Amino acid sequence: SYVLTQPPSVSVAPGETTRLTCVEYDIGSKSVHWYQQKPGQAPLLVIHYDTKRPSGIPERFSASNAGNTATLTITEVEAGDEADYFCQMWDNAIDHPVFGGGTKLTVL
Amino acid sequence: QVQLQESGPGLVRPSETLSLTCAVSRYSISTGYNWGWIRQPPGKGLEWVGNFFRGGRTKYNPSLKSRVVISVDTSKNQLYLELNSMGAADSAIYYCARHRESGPFDFWGQGTLVTVSS
Numbered sequence: 001s002y003v004l005t006q007p008p009s010v011s012v013a014p015g016e017t018t019r020l021t022c023v024e025y026d027i028g029s030k031s032v033h034w035y036q037q038k039p040g041q042a043p044l045l046v047i048h049y050d051t052k053r054p055s056g057i058p059e060r061f062s063a064s065n066a067g068n069t070a071t072l073t074i075t076e077v078e079a080g081d082e083a084d085y086f087c088q089m090w091d092n093a094i095d096h097p098v099f100g101g102g103t104k105l106t107v108l
Numbered sequence: 109q110v111q112l113q114e115s116g117p118g119l120v121r122p123s124e125t126l127s128l129t130c131a132v133s134r135y136s137i138s139t140g141y142n143w144g145w146i147r148q149p150p151g152k153g154l155e156w157v158g159n160f161f162r163g164g165r166t167k168y169n170p171s172l173k174s175r176v177v178i179s180v181d182t183s184k185n186q187l188y189l190e191l192n193s194m195g196a197a198d199s200a201i202y203y204c205a206r207h208r209e210s211g212p213f214d215f216w217g218q219g220t221l222v223t224v225s226s
Binding site: 033 | 144155169216219
């Protein structure tokens with residue numbers, strides 16, 4: 001079964017670009033989804049099916065998925081982007097979803 | 109937009125059974141999609157609990173399989189979770205969410221905190 005590995009924490013200065021990774025062997029052959037979770041709130045879907053932005057998600061959020069790494073990119077980072085970010089995929093082998101451990105993004 | 113609202117007891121005693129309800133509005137459960145429960149221990153990551161699939165099939169996290177039951181009442185447009193033999197490790201925020209087939213959880217409830225304590 002898949003184990004999605006995310007760095008526990010990432011820091012970025014306002015206005016900069018940050019890239020959050022989700023690593024697993026051959027993850028590029030799967031569809032990956034990304035969630036943003038701010039303190040005290042439910043997760044919010046920010047990217048689905050590798051690269052697609054749901055309605056209402058700013059264009060500053062983009063993503064890619066190839067090889068062993070899925071990447072969520074946030075450009076022109078704002079203080080309001082400070083949150084936990086989780087990746088998720090469906091593991092066909094075990095027929096259920098798998099979440100990464102999450103990355104805490106700190107905006108300096 | 110689809111709205112989901114969890115409800116249930118905030119405190120459960122060890123060994124008892126947790127019963128949670130998820131009320132869905134602005135979308136009919138019977139129309140389609142799958143429906144799931146996800147939990148999150150305070151300060152930790154997300155753990156999938158189980159799904160109710162279109163057509164009535166259920167699937168549970170193997171680590172909980174013997175203790176969990178998920179069901180729906182289409183007449184009330186509600187999703188339910190029952191988790192028995194509750195222990196301290198089951199203390200968490202429990203979320204219900206709409207799930208696209210083999211895809212993302214696109215709409216989430218705000219979550220309900222459940223604490224297991226005597």
